[in-house]
Amino acid sequence: MNTSVIGYPRIGKDRELKFASEKFFKGEIDEAGLLEVAKNIRKEDLLKQKEAGISCISSNDFSFYDNVLDTAFLFNVIPQRYKDLGLSELETYFALARGYQGDKGNVKALAMKKWFNTNYHYLVPEIDDDTVISLVGTKPVDEYLEAKEFGVDTKVALIGPFTFLKLAKFTGNKKISDVSAKLTEEYIKLVSILASKGAGCIEFDEPYLVRDLDSNDIDLFKNIYSSILSNKNGVKVLLQTYFGDIRDIYNEVVKLDLDLIGLDFVEGRKTLELVKTNGFPSDKQLVAGLVNGKNIWRNDYKKTLSILKEIGITNVILGTSCSLLHVPYTLENETKLSDDYKNHFAFAEEKLTELSEIASLFGTDYENIEVYKKNQSLFEGRKDSEDKEVQAKVSAITDADYVRLPAFAEREKIQKEILKLPLFPTTTIGSFPQTQDVRKNRQEFKKGIKSKEEYVEFNKKKIAECIKLQEEIGLDVLVHGEFERNDMVEYFGEHLNGYVFTEKAWVQSYGTRNVKPPIIWGDVSRKEAITVEWSKYAKSCTNKPVKGMLTGPVTILNWSFPREDISIKESILQIALAIRDEVLDLEANGINIIQIDEAALREKLPLRKSDWNSEYLDFAIPAFRLVHSKVKPETQIHTHMCYSEFTDIIPAIDAMDADVITFEASRSDLQILDSLKENNFKTEVGPGVYDIHSPRVPSVDEIVNALTKMRAKIEDSKLWVNPDCGLKTRGDEETKKSLINLVEAAKKIRG
Ligand code: GLN
Ligand code: ZN
Numbered sequence: 172m173n174t175s176v177i178g179y180p181r182i183g184k185d186r187e188l189k190f191a192s193e194k195f196f197k198g199e200i201d202e203a204g205l206l207e208v209a210k211n212i213r214k215e216d217l218l219k220q221k222e223a224g225i226s227c228i229s230s231n232d233f234s235f236y237d238n239v240l241d242t243a244f245l246f247n248v249i250p251q252r253y254k255d256l257g258l259s260e261l262e263t264y265f266a267l268a269r270g271y272q273g274d275k276g277n278v279k280a281l282a283m284k285k286w287f288n289t290n291y292h293y294l295v296p297e298i299d300d301d302t303v304i305s306l307v308g309t310k311p312v313d314e315y316l317e318a319k320e321f322g323v324d325t326k327v328a329l330i331g332p333f334t335f336l337k338l339a340k341f342t343g344n345k346k347i348s349d350v351s352a353k354l355t356e357e358y359i360k361l362v363s364i365l366a367s368k369g370a371g372c373i374e375f376d377e378p379y380l381v382r383d384l385d386s387n388d389i390d391l392f393k394n395i396y397s398s399i400l401s402n403k404n405g406v407k408v409l410l411q412t413y414f415g416d417i418r419d420i421y422n423e424v425v426k427l428d429l430d431l432i433g434l435d436f437v438e439g440r441k442t443l444e445l446v447k448t449n450g451f452p453s454d455k456q457l458v459a460g461l462v463n464g465k466n467i468w469r470n471d472y473k474k475t476l477s478i479l480k481e482i483g484i485t486n487v488i489l490g491t492s493c494s495l496l497h498v499p500y501t502l503e504n505e506t507k508l509s510d511d512y513k514n515h516f517a518f519a520e521e522k523l524t525e526l527s528e529i530a531s532l533f534g535t536d537y538e539n540i541e542v543y544k545k546n547q548s549l550f551e552g553r554k555d556s557e558d559k560e561v562q563a564k565v566s567a568i569t570d571a572d573y574v575r576l577p578a579f580a581e582r583e584k585i586q587k588e589i590l591k592l593p594l595f596p597t598t599t600i601g602s603f604p605q606t607q608d609v610r611k612n613r614q615e616f617k618k619g620i621k622s623k624e625e626y627v628e629f630n631k632k633k634i635a636e637c638i639k640l641q642e643e644i645g646l647d648v649l650v651h652g653e654f655e656r657n658d659m660v661e662y663f664g665e666h667l668n669g670y671v672f673t674e675k676a677w678v679q680s681y682g683t684r685n686v687k688p689p690i691i692w693g694d695v696s697r698k699e700a701i702t703v704e705w706s707k708y709a710k711s712c713t714n715k716p717v718k719g720m721l722t723g724p725v726t727i728l729n730w731s732f733p734r735e736d737i738s739i740k741e742s743i744l745q746i747a748l749a750i751r752d753e754v755l756d757l758e759a760n761g762i763n764i765i766q767i768d769e770a771a772l773r774e775k776l777p778l779r780k781s782d783w784n785s786e787y788l789d790f791a792i793p794a795f796r797l798v799h800s801k802v803k804p805e806t807q808i809h810t811h812m813c814y815s816e817f818t819d820i821i822p823a824i825d826a827m828d829a830d831v832i833t834f835e836a837s838r839s840d841l842q843i844l845d846s847l848k849e850n851n852f853k854t855e856v857g858p859g860v861y862d863i864h865s866p867r868v869p870s871v872d873e874i875v876n877a878l879t880k881m882r883a884k885i886e887d888s889k890l891w892v893n894p895d896c897g898l899k900t901r902g903d904e905e906t907k908k909s910l911i912n913l914v915e916a917a918k919k920i921r922g
Pocket of ligand 2: 811
C-alpha cells in the first residue's frame with residue numbers, strides 16, 4: 172500500500188524560518204540569507220519524508236508566510252497599491268502579508284482570516300476590477316525542480332482554483348463568474364509547464380468542498396475542473412479535500428476525469444458512508460486520509476485497519492487527514508517529557524512512521540505482528556489519565572446546573588443597586604502592558620533565579636501601581652493587570668490536573684507567529700486556587716470594585732490539543748467544573764465582578780451551518796453557563812470576545828447568560844450593533860471604543876463619536892465603555908493617555 176502526505180510543517184524544526192524572517196525584516200540578513208534558510212528547511216523536510224518511505228510527497232507546500240498568499244502572488248492577484256511601492260518581489264510579498272511603512276509608502280496588510288476550522292490564518296486575496304489574473308510566478312515549478320535535485324520526485328501541491336475564488340474578497344463590481352474562466356486558463360498553463368518539466372502528479376487542494384455548497388458552487392466547480400481535466404497533458408490529477416466530508420458534491424466529483432481523490436476519514440463524519448453507499452469508481456485511486464493531521468495522539472491501528480477493510484477497495488493510498496502543518500515537528504525535541512507520555516503522541520515525524528507501519532500491516536495477518544501489538548498496548552489502558560471523582564461530578568450534572576437564577580432582568584436590577592456604578596461604566600479587558608520587567612520577572616522565577624517570594628513581591632508591586640493608575644485615571648471597574656500570565660490558556664492549564672506541556676511543540680498560527688498548545692492528557696480538575704490571591708490583593712488596594720479575570724472552558728479547550736478518547740463535550744464540561752471552583756472561590760473572597768473570557772468561542776464552530784447547534788453550540792454555550800450558574804444574584808458575571816465573526820451567533824452569545832459582555836468592535840465598523848438590536852440582546856454590552864493593536868492614542872472626540880453611534884442601537888442603561896481587548900501588547904504611556912481619553916469621553920456623554 173502506498174502512502175501520501177498532503178503537506179509538511181515548514182517553520183523549521185527549531186523555528187529557523189521564523190528567526191530568519193524576523194532578521195530579514197529588521198535588515199539583519201539579506202534576501203539571499205533568508206532564501207538559503209528556506210531551502211535548507213525544504214530539503215530537510217523532503218528528505219525526512221523520503222527516508223520514512225512515504226510514496227507521495229508534496230512540493231510547493233512550503234511558504235514564506237501563507238499558501239493562499241502564494242497562490243495570489245502566482246496569479247498576479249496583487250492590488251496596485253502594493254505594486255506602486257516599487258519593492259523587490261519578496262519585499263512586495265511581505266508587504267501584502269504584513270503591510271509596509273517606510274520611505275516608499277504606507278499600506279496596510281491584506282486581511283487575515285482563520286483557515287477553515289484551524290488556528291492557522293490565511294491572507295484574504297483581493298480581486299478588484301483592475302486585477303489582471305495571469306500566471307506570473309514560478310514557485311510551484313521551481314520547488315518541484317528543486318525537490319527533484321534533492322532526489323525526491325514529488326506531487327506538486329496547489330491551492331485549487333475553486334477554494335481560491337471562494338476565499339477571495341471581491342472589492343469592485345466583478346464577481347467570481349467574471350474571473351473564473353480566466354483563472355482556470357492560467358491554472359491550465361501552469362499544468363502544462365509542470366508537465367513539460369516532468370511532473371507526474373499535481374495535487375489540487377480543495378478544502379472548500381467540505382462546506383455547505385449550493386448549486387452555483389457545484390456548477391462553478393464542475394466548470395473549472397472539466398476544463399482543467401481535459402487539459403491534463405499526461406499529468407495525473409489528485410483532487411485533495413480535508414477538514415470534513417464532501418457530501419454535497421461527492422457524486423459529481425467521482426464522475427470527473429480525476430486520477431486520484433483524497434478524502435478525509437478523520438473529520439469527515441460522512442466520508443465512509445459516502446464511499447460505501449455510492450461506491451468509488453474503479454478507474455481512480457482513493458487517498459484515504461486516516462492519520463490525523465490536526466491532533467497529536469498516536470493512531471489506533473486497529474481502528475484504521477478496520478476502516479480500510481470496510482472501505483473495501485484494494486486500490487487505496489493511505490494518507491494524512493489534512494496537511495501536517497497543524498502539528499509540531501517531532502517528539503525528538505521534547506527532552507523533558509517522559510516516555511510514559513511521549514509513547515502516546517505522534518507529531519509530524521512520528522506520523523510518517525505511522526503511515527509506513529499501517530501500510531505495511533494492511534493485508535497481512537497483522538494481529539500477530541509486533542508493531543501492531545505494540546500499538547494496541549497503548550490503547551489498552553491509560554488509567555493514570557482517569558479521575559473517577561471528576562467523572563462522577565460530570566455525570567451528576569443536572570439541567571438545573573446550567574441555569575442561573577434569578578433571571579437576567581432581576582439580577583440586573585439587584586446589581587445596579589449594589590454596585591452603584593455610574594451610567595456608561597468604564598472598564599478595561601484585563602491585561603495591562605506586559606513590559607520588559609514584567610516578562611523578566613516571570614522568566615527569572617521560572618528559571619529559579621528568583622524565589623517565589625521575590626516573584627510575588629514584584630507582581631504585588633505591579634498590581635498596586637496598576638490599581639493606583641486606574642484610580643487616578645478614574646475608571647469605574649478596575650482590574651489587577653494579569654502580570655502573572657504569559658498566555659491566557661497556558662496559565663490556567665498549569666494550574667489544572669490533566670494537562671501536559673511541551674517544550675518545543677510549535678505550530679504555525681500565522682506568518683512568523685507560532686503557538687504551543689498544551690495537551691489535555693487526562694480528566695481535568697483544579698489543583699489549587701489559581702487567581703484568588705492576586706485578585707484579593709488587588710481588591711485590598713482600593714475601595715473601587717475589582718474584576719476577577721478568568722479564561723472560560725470553551726477557549727481553554729479550543730486552544731489545547733484535545734483528547735480523542737473522550738468527547739469534546741465531556742472535556743469542556745470537566746474544564747467548566749474546574750473553572751467553576753475558581754469562580755466560587757473568587758466570590759467567597761469578596762470579588763463580586765468576575766470576567767470569564769471566551770475569546771476562542773467560535774473556533775470549533777462546525778464548517779457546515781446545519782451542524783452548528785447539534786455538533787457544538789448545544790453543549791458549548793451550556794458549558795459556559797455551568798461555570799457561573801451557582802453565583803449569587805449580586806455577583807456580576809462578565810465575558811469577553813474578540814477577533815471573530817459574531818453577527819451570526821448573537822442569540823447563542825446572549826444565551827451564555829452573562830451579565831455583561833465586552834467585545835472587539837472598532838475594526839468591524841460597528842456592524843454588530845445592528846445585529847444586537849435585531850436580536851433584542853439582553854446582556855449589557857461594551858463594544859470596544861478603540862483598537863488596541865496600534866500605539867495610536869484615540870482622541871476624546873473619536874470615542875464620543877463611537878459611543879454616540881452605539882447609543883443609537885443600545886439602551887443607555889446597558890452600555891459600557893472599554894477598549895477592544897487586553898492592553899498587554901501596548902506601552903505604558905499610550906495606555907495611560909488612551910484610558911484618560913476614554914474616561915473623559917464617558918463623562919462627556921454622561922453630561
Ligand atoms: N483578559 C485578557 C486580556 O486582557 C483577554 C485576552 C483576549 O481576549 N485575547 O489580555
Ligand atoms: Zn480580546
